Amino acid sequence: MIEVQNLIKEFEGRVVLNNISTKFKEGAVNMIIGKSGSGKSVFLKCLVGLLRPEGGKILYDGKDFLKMKHKEAKRLHRNMGMLFQNAALFDSKTVLENVMFPLDMFSRKNYRERKKRAEFCLERVDLLDAANLYPSEISGGMMKRAAIARAIALNPKYLFCDEPNSGLDPKTSQLIDELIQGITKDLEITTIVVSHDMNSVMNIGDHIIFINEGVKEWEGTKNHIMDSDNKELNEFVFASDLFKKIKEVEETGPETRHPEA
Amino acid sequence: MSITSTLESIGEYALLLRRVLMPPDRAREFAKEFSKEIYKLGVNSIWIVTIISLFIGAVIVMQIAYNINSPLLPRSTVGSVSREIIILEFSSTVICLILAGKVGSNIASEIGTMRITQQIDALDIMGVNSANFLILPKVVAFVLFMPVLVIFSTFMGLYGGYVLCAITGNPSTDTYVYGIQFFFRESLVWYSLIKSMLFGFIISSVAAYYGYNAQGGALDVGKASTDSVVANSILILMTDLAFTQLMMG
Numbered sequence: 001m002i003e004v005q006n007l008i009k010e011f012e013g014r015v016v017l018n019n020i021s022t023k024f025k026e027g028a029v030n031m032i033i034g035k036s037g038s039g040k041s042v043f044l045k046c047l048v049g050l051l052r053p054e055g056g057k058i059l060y061d062g063k064d065f066l067k068m069k070h071k072e073a074k075r076l077h078r079n080m081g082m083l084f085q086n087a088a089l090f091d092s093k094t095v096l097e098n099v100m101f102p103l104d105m106f107s108r109k110n111y112r113e114r115k116k117r118a119e120f121c122l123e124r125v126d127l128l129d130a131a132n133l134y135p136s137e138i139s140g141g142m143m144k145r146a147a148i149a150r151a152i153a154l155n156p157k158y159l160f161c162d163e164p165n166s167g168l169d170p171k172t173s174q175l176i177d178e179l180i181q182g183i184t185k186d187l188e189i190t191t192i193v194v195s196h197d198m199n200s201v202m203n204i205g206d207h208i209i210f211i212n213e214g215v216k217e218w219e220g221t222k223n224h225i226m227d228s229d230n231k232e233l234n235e236f237v238f239a240s241d242l243f244k245k246i247k248e249v250e251e252t253g254p255e256t257r258h259p260e261a
Numbered sequence: 262m263s264i265t266s267t268l269e270s271i272g273e274y275a276l277l278l279r280r281v282l283m284p285p286d287r288a289r290e291f292a293k294e295f296s297k298e299i300y301k302l303g304v305n306s307i308w309i310v311t312i313i314s315l316f317i318g319a320v321i322v323m324q325i326a327y328n329i330n331s332p333l334l335p336r337s338t339v340g341s342v343s344r345e346i347i348i349l350e351f352s353s354t355v356i357c358l359i360l361a362g363k364v365g366s367n368i369a370s371e372i373g374t375m376r377i378t379q380q381i382d383a384l385d386i387m388g389v390n391s392a393n394f395l396i397l398p399k400v401v402a403f404v405l406f407m408p409v410l411v412i413f414s415t416f417m418g419l420y421g422g423y424v425l426c427a428i429t430g431n432p433s434t435d436t437y438v439y440g441i442q443f444f445f446r447e448s449l450v451w452y453s454l455i456k457s458m459l460f461g462f463i464i465s466s467v468a469a470y471y472g473y474n475a476q477g478g479a480l481d482v483g484k485a486s487t488d489s490v491v492a493n494s495i496l497i498l499m500t501d502l503a504f505t506q507l508m509m510g
């Protein structure tokens with residue numbers, strides 16, 4: 001389980017994360033949402049150890065990640081998979097080699113078993129056909145899927161995703177969303193997704209954390225997100241016309257909107 | 262560049278080296294990367310070393326033959342002096358300056374690109390020591406391949422001079438070859454090889470430092486690569502001065 005207590009992150013005196021505390025739901029898709037520049041990516045980077053916060057605690061199963069010894073932190077890292085905004089595949093390796101890489105580094109299995117595992121992961125994201133292509137030869141959506149396969153190769157306990165569907169068309173983003181949700185349920189992992197796409201929030205978000213200007217403004221489930229009275233959250237959610245209309249429909253009932261029907 | 266920022270860079274470089282110079286996580290993966298780097302950094306540099314050494318070797322012999330024109334000195338002196346220059350300075354230092362451009366910029370831009378496209382972050386999250394995994398194979402491969410390049414360059418330089426003598430006849434090839442062999446000290450070759458391995462270490466590790474600490478976009482990778490060549494050139498010249506003073510003085 002991941003729990004964050006009073007997390008503070010500053011860049012040269014400028015506070016980017018201000019006293020954030022939360023608990024992530026185990027075996028579910030946790031979503032961190034917020035406007036651009038609100039500190040979502042910084043939050044995620046603190047969680048995985050790419051940035052060191054100035055204050056607070058990050059507890060993995062009750063143990064403070066920030067105080068762990070090198071060996072212990074390394075072991076924890078092997079339980080983490082991460083999907084970067086730009087996929088971050090190794091461009092000198094083929095898709096299959098990319099997925100095999102974590103296995104090559106950490107698994108004690110022999111080559112054939114490692115290859116089989118990598119192929120299984122590629123199959124899971126429906127990318128076996130592209131196994132021998134290089135990242136430069138595949139599309140953005142395929143890169144994301146390959147990166148997901150690489151992230152789950154070692155059977156992680158935690159999956160982190162930074163804007164998994166940025167730069168993808170609506171259909172492909174939905175596919176990626178469903179993939180993330182499916183993997184979370186199948187492998188019983190705790191997934192944390194950063195996003196500002198309300199569609200995916202409503203699609204797959206089990207637990208939602210809203211960050212505004214470095215402060216956690218709201219936390220809850222998607223059933224409550226529409227009728228929260230938090231001003232900032234409302235502004236964020238109903239920035240999209242679609243959700244404004246849904247809300248109207250919900251409040252006034254569909255029949256009044258279509259009197260002619 | 263201010264003194265504090267220079268000192269800061271030196272500190273950062275030292276800290277990076279501490280992470281680089283560790284036994285690799287997986288020997289098998291290290292061997293794989295190492296053999297790739299031998300090819301990419303070493304074997305791929307042979308052609309440029311060959312061409313430059315042939316031409317500069319010929320020019321050195323030409324200049325010396327032209328300038329040492331005294332009845333008091335035997336003509337074979339041309340061969341002896343050319344040999345000393347080629348072994349002591351040309352094949353070790355000048356070739357390293359050229360490799361600082363070719364190999365240094367290659368390393369800095371490759372690692373820099375991995376940094377800005379978050380490939381290094383991806384390694385770190387997996388729990389791989391990214392500095393060790395990416396940089397150590399390059400440094401070890403380049404340092405070990407350096408003597409090969411230097412010996413190759415020395416032979417090519419001397420051969421360039423030989424071809425020149427065969428064409429101009431001044432001095433004759435026999436005299437030139439006699440001069441090359443005359444009072445030959447093996448210790449100079451060792452001196453040159455050790456010096457070049459030191460330069461090989463500087464080139465690869467400094468270039469890796471610039472790439473590893475790149476931040477921003479594609480433009481910044483270009484900048485990191487240029488900066489690494491400039492820093493490497495200055496470091497090589499200073500080290501050459503210090504090393505020569507130490508060994509000769």
Ligand SMILES: Nc1ncnc2c1ncn2[C@@H]1O[C@H](COP(=O)(O)OP(=O)(O)OP(=O)(O)O)[C@@H](O)[C@H]1O
Nearest residue numbers: 011012016034035036037038039040041042043196
């Ligand atoms: N390495 C850094 N150095 C200094 N400031 C930074 C750094 N990384 C992020 N910031 C600042 O922190 C703030 C939050 O950035 P962050 O990347 O977390 O935003 P975000 O919520 O992920 O936005 P987006 O949705 O656009 O990705 C920004 O104001 C940014 O300028």
Ligand SMILES: [Mg+2]
Nearest residue numbers: 040041042162
């Ligand atoms: Mg972001």
